Amino acid sequence: MRINVILGLLCFSGLLSAQKKVLQHDDKDLWNRIRSVSISNSGDYVLYAKEQGEREQTIQLKDINGNLLYSHVRSNGGKFSNDSKYIAFTVNARKDSVKEMKRRKVKDKDMPKDTLVVYSIANSKETKIANVKSYKMPEKWSGIVAYMLEEIKKPKDTAKSKEKDTTKAKVKDTLKKGKKKPKKVSKKNGYHVVVRNLESGTQDTLKYVLTYAISKEGQFITYATTGEKEKDNAGVYLYDVKKSESKKLVSSHEKTKYPQLSISDSGERVSFVMDADSTKSLIKKPSLYGWKKGQDSASVLVASETNASKLLVSKDRRLNYSENEERLFFGLRTAPIVQDTTLLKEEIVNVEVWTYDEPRLYTVQELDVKDDQKKSYLSVYDFKSNTMVQIADTDFDNARYGDEGNSNYAVVANATPYMLQSQWTAQRPLDLHRVDLKTGEHTPIAKKVYGGNSLSPKGKYLYGYSRKDSTWFTYNLETLKYTALTKGRQFYNELHDYPDDPYSYGSAGWTEDDKKFLIYDRYDIWAFDPETGSSENLTNGRAQQIRYRYLRLDKEERSIPNKGPWMLSTFNEDSKYGGAAAFDPKRKTISQLIEGPYAYEIFWMAQDDKKKRLLFTRQSFTDFPNLWSTNTSFEGAKQISDINPQQSDYNWGTAEMVEWVSLDGKPLKGMLIKPENFDPNKKYPMIVNFYERSSDGLYRHRPPSYGRSTINYPFYASRGYLIFNPDVQYRDGYPGESAFNCVIPGVTMLIDKGFVDKDNIGVQGHSWGGYQIAYLVTKTDIFKAAESGAPVPNMISAYGGIRWWTGLSRQFQYEHTQSRIGGTPWEYPQRYIENSPIFNIDKINTPLLIMHNDADGHVPWYQGIEFFVSLRRLGKPSWFLNYNDEPHWPLKWQNRIDFNIRMQQFFDHYLKGEPKPVWMDRGVPALEKGINQGYDFVESDKE
Secondary structure, eight states: OHHHHHHHHHHHHHHHHHHSBOOOGGGGGGOEEEEEEEEOTTSSEEEEEEEETTSOEEEEEEETTOOEEEEESSEEEEEEOTTSSEEEEEEOOOHHHHHHHHHTTOOGGGSOOOEEEEEETTTTEEEEESSEEEEEOOSSOOSEEEEEESSOOOOOOHHHHHHHHHHHHHHHHHHHTTOOOOOOOOOOOOEEEEEEETTTOOEEEEEEEEEEEEOSSSSEEEEEEOOTTSGGGOEEEEEETTTTEEEEEEEOOTTOEEEEEEEOTTSSEEEEEEEOOOSOOSSOOOEEEEEETTOSSOEEEEETTTSTTOOEEOSSSOOEEOTTSSEEEEEEEOOOOOOOTTSOGGGSOOOOOOOTTOSSOHHHHHHHHHHHHTOOEEEEEETTTTEEEEOOOSSSOEEEESGGGTSSEEEEEEOGGGHHHHHHHOOOOEEEEEEETTTOOEEEEEEEEOSOOEEOTTSSEEEEEETTTTEEEEEETTTOOEEESSTTSOOBOTTOOSSSOOOBOOEEEEBGGGOOEEEEOSSOEEEEOTTTOOEEESSOOGGGTEEEEEOOOOTTOOSBOSSSOEEEEEEETTTOOEEEEEEETTTTEEEEEEEESSEEEEEEEOSSOTTOEEEEEEEOSSSOOEEEEEETTOOSOEEOOOOOGGGGGBOOEEEEEEEEEOTTSOEEEEEEEEETTOOTTSOEEEEEEOSSOOGGGTTOOOOOOOOSSSOOHHHHHHTTOEEEEEOOOOOTTOHHHHHHHHHHHHHHHHHHTTOEEEEEEEEEEETHHHHHHHHHTTTOOOOSEEEEESOOSOHHHHHTOEETTTTEESHHHHHTSTTOOOSOTTTOHHHHHHTOGGGGGGGOOSOEEEEOOTTOSSSOTHHHHHHHHHHHHTTOOEEEEOOTTOOSSOOSHHHHHHHHHHHHHHHHHHHHOOOOBHHHHHOOOGGGTTTOOOOSBOGGGOO
């Protein structure tokens, strides 16, 4: 009797699984994602946005136990007030409504404006303010919100109407006399900024404001105004929130511009860049002004051209105060190069002159034009000595300072001597100088330093990682002493398989007062003395293959506290289990807090909460990364969100680790995705999808979506496919062969298990994955169909191309990075030929779908064309998708949907015997582009 009951339950369970829905493309829109997560400083509330189908967002306010307190649709940018009593966010118009208005050709100025919503948590009271352009709340103070209203709507009055009619009559009279219609004069009036008291609801209005800033800790707002009608009021003001009073800091005229405006954290200092030149001069000469509490008005700190450096004050570089507010960092720049405005368009010579030995390739210069036009050199004004120091200059143009601006020194870098060689080396060393922030004196530190120019939090050390000798190092900025911390030790990537110098595993940061520098190896955190190089392993995870990494929970943290506990993330390389641990830096002990077959990510901690409550996410292939709340001991963890309950209605999938050995004897791992209702006695079609190494993502959740470049795992698993994602290890000079040696034995291993339909295996990948697929199908017929996105079939022609998004030459990629050839075509011509599918394209028997877009900034799209036209020349079944004006992958919503539909129809036809769609049978003629998509099935293929 008991056996019959068990059998009955099993049958019923199978029936339930069989009744689950299969994912369709339209179902992808049902899935929600979590965006913009924050926890209140008190630790009592959680705020996040629920976004459905990558469209509109809904704000959700919950208490720490997950109870919903408030919700609002079409919301963006939610934030808590510092005292955790209020939330503020903006609401925009429905996207459907906006689309309809666009169809009616409604002008931008008449489109719906955002609404600001302020919600009182204690009173459950909602306040809405329409037509808001932007809003700000103090970071470290509570009580107000300031918001800028959109363009001011002026009420009509009779006098103006009559004056307007008279003007029209004059215009008509002028036209009759054959004269030109006078041009309309536009005038920027500024906007009204409203300062609202959140408790009382009272508010003040700051009129005709061009720009404004709120102090971080004080109760002050600085703003610049045109004055509008009362032109004598034009200038910069300081508004005292508590007194509801404005103090004028400087007077100007209504056409004055204020490109930079800043207020110190305390609100006791204000600085701004002011350009009072109302002429049409092409070269503006603004001045830097400053004001301090107690002064009657602001005064000029630095004037253009008359300063010690004889340079112009930059209007583009932001103004930043040092943490102690004794210094102001700003920019100086050389005079801009201006065009002769008297030249006609047909008189301007349009020619690009490329020079063989210029540091930057011309294509890089083109992309940098806007930045070069705004380029300035970091400078500092010292309020104690009332002196200015130029820190950076035309040669040493990259500058950094430490201790939030309080440090004695800055470090400047010059990369120009090494820019040309970076075209093929992909490394850019630096010449480094120390700059005394009091005197401006430059002292050389070293030449040709690999590894950057980062400064320790207190500014005592310059540090970095040199890939050339795989060494972390420090320079004491007082003594300029160099210390090699990890020389001869393995703090570099142990799995490195590029023909180049290996990268490091990174660092955790510095302990208080720059006492210790914490560096990662593959598994552990090591504490190094920056002076002596002596070290200590803090975590000892190597024996268990556990990777420990420091988690910075306090967003204000600059140094790692000496007192613990520290929160660490953990990852087991063997099982792929994630977790979290507590480390006591005094006792040097580790306590595992949580661990399991999940990926734990993204931690937020309440800053003023004595209970130290935090948020985290937990995910797996079957578990969406919902929000959980707990304390730093991970006791009593509670799930806060459950935004995709509909997943239980669908046939989903499972993920498991599989292992095999490559053809050259390397042990490998990979992921196998199975349908939820998997039956080991059946045979399933399988799609192989891979890039390089992906097995660490075994417990990563992949929600249904319109992916821009790859198959969606749950979508295909739901529809009865297996998905295999194998890891690949590479040998220098032979990337294609390496992929073959790793992928194919993994496929045959799965075939041997008996549940893979060996006659219906497909392969799909994009970019580097697209190249490897193009190579594989020249060497094997094991795949019945393949989709290759943005592939490189010809490494010789691709070597000489440009990566148009960056303007960089592609040479470095083949010599040193991902393409892994290890040298130039004239050094290793045979390697380029052997690894280029184009030279063996006649051996391809696998039908191919190729996607390559004409605005691809990574891989030259003519590579996809070269691949396709060669296949076409040989009569090989192939289709080419080019999404016009799209980059390396389709980004536009409608194009991503289209790509997903076509890829599914392609694989369903070849791997499941589904009818052929019209677009595969006869294409989509140019005459029908954008009209008929050809998704329907060919009549002769239908039953």
